[in-house]
Amino acid sequence: MKQFITYSVLLLLATTLLMLVLDATYTHVYNSGSYRNKVMWIRDMKPDTLDYAIFGSSRAKYTVNPTVIAQQTQQEGVNLGMNASGPFEVKMAVQEFFKHTFAKRIYVQIDYTYYMTAPDSIGQLAWLPYIKEKDIFEHFKPYGKTYKTYKQIPMYRYLIFDGSLGFRNVTLSALGKTPDFLTDNGFKNRWGTLQEDTPYPYTLEQKTNKQIDEIIKLANRKNVELYFFTAPVYRPAEDFSTLKENIPNYTNMSTTVKDKSYFSDHMHVNEEGARLFTQKFIDTFFSN
DSSP states (O other), X not given: OHHHHHHXXXXXXXXXXXXXXXXXXXXXXXXXXXXXXXXXXXXXXXXXXXXXXXXXXXXXXXXXXXXXXXXXXXXXXXXXXXXXXXXXXXXXXXXXXXXXXXXXXXXXXXXXXXXXXXXXXXXXXXXXXXXXXXXXXXXXXXXXXXXXXXXXXXXXXXXXXXHHHSHHHHHHHHTTOOOXXXXXXXXOOOOOOOOOOOOBOOOOOSXXXXXXXXXXXXXXXXXXXXXXXXXXXXSBSOOOHHHHHHSTTEEEOTTSOOOGGGEEETTEEOHHHHHHHHHHHHHXXXXX
């Protein structure tokens, strides 16, 4: 019995030590390896002054091409739209961006996710490698004890989200796998053509959002011009008047692209749609 207890204790200690070493190794790779997501890119940006930066979800990422903007306007910027980012993740991205660099203007894509205040189950994943950092954890802390578990138990977050954060991603990052989002400064094309010719039914809730309010306060503190916009939606049922009433400097561009052939689905434009919308974005925000 005594040998069994001794063996069990030693096994527990060895497992704990291994988890601590692996956690530190994975986190080191996320801090110093090749970028696997835009959070890594933002955190590694050098001190600089850009003309603009674009934030939002995939509806920003696949919609506005900074390379085309630079060609036409000589304005240099980045597209920091990230898949599944709601207002919580966008706020995190804006705050992290201004820790490392600066932009004279920022554009935030906002739409049907406007009511969301908590972390998105998918969008949050890119931030979890850094949850042991005090300021990152403080953002997540109000949203449940689960985030304390991610912070305190070594390797737990990497194991539970292995498909997104685990061995494959860490290995590719450590081996220097080049990300595909740097070619056009964060923009990516989306392929395919929408098949259904149906409206997109959605109605926004009449309320304000504390995450959006924090973005506005940060822009004011930094003396940065802040603009909100809604990217194209195919046949939207929502007129987005709620956003107009509750958000300053808001431009509804949801119907600036209308033809079905420019969409890959109801909420995302394809390559041709992105080319068309980027031009409309230039005409709207860069004409002067």
